Amino acid sequence: MSDKSTGNNSGADNTSFGKNAAGKKEMFKPLSRRSFIKAGALGALLLGGTSTALLPLRKFKNDTSLEAFFQQHYARLTPERMDRILKRIEQEIKERHGVDAHVKDPKPIPGVQFAYALNISRCVGCRRCVHACVEENNQSRSPEIQYIRVLEMPEGTFDVEKSDHYYDPETVPAKGKYYMPVQCQQCENPACVKACPVGATWKDEDGIVVIDYDWCIGCRYCEAACPYWARRFNFAEPKIPKEQINPDMAYLGNRIRPKGTMEKCTFCLGRTRNGLLPKCAEACPTGSRQFGNLLDPDSVIRHILREKRVYVFKEDVGTRPKFYYWFDK
Amino acid sequence: MCTLSCLFCLFASTTFAADIERSAGLAMKVVDYTPVRGRFRPLKLRREGFFQYTCNECHRVFDTIEGRKSRVAEHVDLKLNHGSNDNCLNCHHKMNRDAYVAHDGKEIPSDKPEELCSQCHNMIYRDWKVGIHGRARGSWNRAEEGWHSLVCTECHDPHDPKFPELVPMPGPAIPGRKTEKEIH
Numbered sequence: 001m002s003d004k005s006t007g008n009n010s011g012a013d014n015t016s017f018g019k020n021a022a023g024k025k026e027m028f029k030p031l032s033r034r035s036f037i038k039a040g041a042l043g044a045l046l047l048g049g050t051s052t053a054l055l056p057l058r059k060f061k062n063d064t065s066l067e068a069f070f071q072q073h074y075a076r077l078t079p080e081r082m083d084r085i086l087k088r089i090e091q092e093i094k095e096r097h098g099v100d101a102h103v104k105d106p107k108p109i110p111g112v113q114f115a116y117a118l119n120i121s122r123c124v125g126c127r128r129c130v131h132a133c134v135e136e137n138n139q140s141r142s143p144e145i146q147y148i149r150v151l152e153m154p155e156g157t158f159d160v161e162k163s164d165h166y167y168d169p170e171t172v173p174a175k176g177k178y179y180m181p182v183q184c185q186q187c188e189n190p191a192c193v194k195a196c197p198v199g200a201t202w203k204d205e206d207g208i209v210v211i212d213y214d215w216c217i218g219c220r221y222c223e224a225a226c227p228y229w230a231r232r233f234n235f236a237e238p239k240i241p242k243e244q245i246n247p248d249m250a251y252l253g254n255r256i257r258p259k260g261t262m263e264k265c266t267f268c269l270g271r272t273r274n275g276l277l278p279k280c281a282e283a284c285p286t287g288s289r290q291f292g293n294l295l296d297p298d299s300v301i302r303h304i305l306r307e308k309r310v311y312v313f314k315e316d317v318g319t320r321p322k323f324y325y326w327f328d329k
Numbered sequence: 330m331c332t333l334s335c336l337f338c339l340f341a342s343t344t345f346a347a348d349i350e351r352s353a354g355l356a357m358k359v360v361d362y363t364p365v366r367g368r369f370r371p372l373k374l375r376r377e378g379f380f381q382y383t384c385n386e387c388h389r390v391f392d393t394i395e396g397r398k399s400r401v402a403e404h405v406d407l408k409l410n411h412g413s414n415d416n417c418l419n420c421h422h423k424m425n426r427d428a429y430v431a432h433d434g435k436e437i438p439s440d441k442p443e444e445l446c447s448q449c450h451n452m453i454y455r456d457w458k459v460g461i462h463g464r465a466r467g468s469w470n471r472a473e474e475g476w477h478s479l480v481c482t483e484c485h486d487p488h489d490p491k492f493p494e495l496v497p498m499p500g501p502a503i504p505g506r507k508t509e510k511e512i513h
Contacts, residue, residue: 114469117461119461124494124495125497126495126496126497126498127497127498127499127500128498130498131498144501144502146501149501150500165500165501166500166501166503167497167500168497168499168500169497170496171494171495171496171497172494172495172496172497173494272469275468275469275470275473276467276468276469277465277466277467277468277469281465281469282464282465282466284464284465285464285495286464286492287461287462287463287464287465289465290460290461290465291465291469292469293469293470296470296471298471299469299471300459300460300461300465300469300471303459303461304461328452328456
């Protein structure tokens with residue numbers, strides 16, 4: 001019985017082996033024309049598809065160096081690496097815009113907190129500041145980006161809902177109106193910084209809220225979070241006429257921003273950290289814009305805070321701006 | 330963009346000019362948008378050219394008639410538009426025409442017009458002294474070199490001190506209404 005069974009078993013094994021052998025034979029049978037063409041077409045399709053899918057990568061390689069791709073967050077950069085990055089940015093600007101720019105990375109001055117004061121009873125709304133800012137900070141001319149919005153407000157109200165920033169009279173100031181320029185308020189408690197999911201924007205030691213344009217992912221959460229509508233987004237590659245590009249650039253400040261990043265007023269940190277005034281303050285023909293160090297008891301800012309009637313814009317949102325509006329007439 | 334630059338040129342050529350005489354070095358980058366007012370003329374020299382003379386050289390002989398409104402001789406091109414302050418001798422000294430006059434009759438040297446103006450515009454004088462009246466210029470750091478304030482008559486024409494109304498620069502592009510300026 002057992003022999004039989006073993007015999008049977010072995011017979012079954014044999015047959016199964018035989019079947020396997022037959023299957024293998026089928027597999028290795030010479031290619032037919034049809035299957036060759038099939039396999040070839042499939043292969044070509046796969047290869048073509050993959051190469052098309054990877055095409056942006058090849059373009060990317062022309063655009064961005066490997067170093068730029070692996071660039072670290074601003075806070076983690078060593079001075080040597082920073083130097084290399086600045087050189088690379090200069091080179092990129094040369095290639096893209098044909099301008100010999102000097103990109104620097106000015107650091108905050110210890111013992112300095114910048115603050116701004118604007119006299120709304122003196123401002124006439126001539127928009128000199130807006131255009132001086134555009135020129136200084138290499139903002140895109142098309143699509144148009146402007147950091148400063150000058151609100152024309154009817155006299156007798158502080159309600160910005162009643163304001164208009166597209167005003168266009170023959171001469172300013174228009175009768176029965178006053179003007180309130182709004183730009184980044186460099187908040188002590190900035191909502192935009194809290195909103196950033198990647199830490200690409202932060203408040204520096206001198207109180208200026210800055211953006212690492214290379215770290216920004218362009219999600220625009222900060223734009224939505226800002227109660228002052230102070231942040232701007234580069235929807236397209238910035239377009240600036242070559243002769244209008246300001247070659248003195250700062251890494252966190254006025255260098256030409258890449259497409260898809262946020263930007264905003266930085267109190268012209270490339271200038272102010274070197275002792276100069278922000279361009280808007282310098283351009284103002286009426287002298288309504290004053291700028292200074294909040295920690296220096298003799299500064300103009302401290303004098304205005306001591307002596308004048310000062311208010312901050314949207315105090316109720318709790319951002320504690322360092323941009324003070326005052327009036328004295 | 331073209332219209333913008335054209336407008337800008339127009340401003341530059343007619344009402345605006347760079348005032349960089351006094352601000353060399355650091356402030357060379359300063360673009361001065363202040364409308365040009367009467368040049369800062371020290372009282373000493375009334376006219377430039379071959380003949381230069383001081384006010385006193387004439388006024389030693391010619392006295393000013395009190396309350397006279399018409400302008401004669403060197404003053405024909407002068408337009409007085411200073412509100413109720415419409416008498417020459419309110420500001421100019423009666424005996425020494427090369428100086429200003431204080432309320433108590435004392436002389437104020439001609440290179441210190443701010444002392445004269447401060448007699449009426451005392452609030453503004455107080456602001457000016459700490460540097461919050463007038464255009465900010467130079468550096469934000471008062472300890473640093475390059476900061477200086479201009480005296481009253483360097484911006485204001487003392488005979489016509491009010492600035493004219495300005496033409497506003499173009500506003501932002503209105504989405505959907507005004508097309509953005511094209512750049513080629």
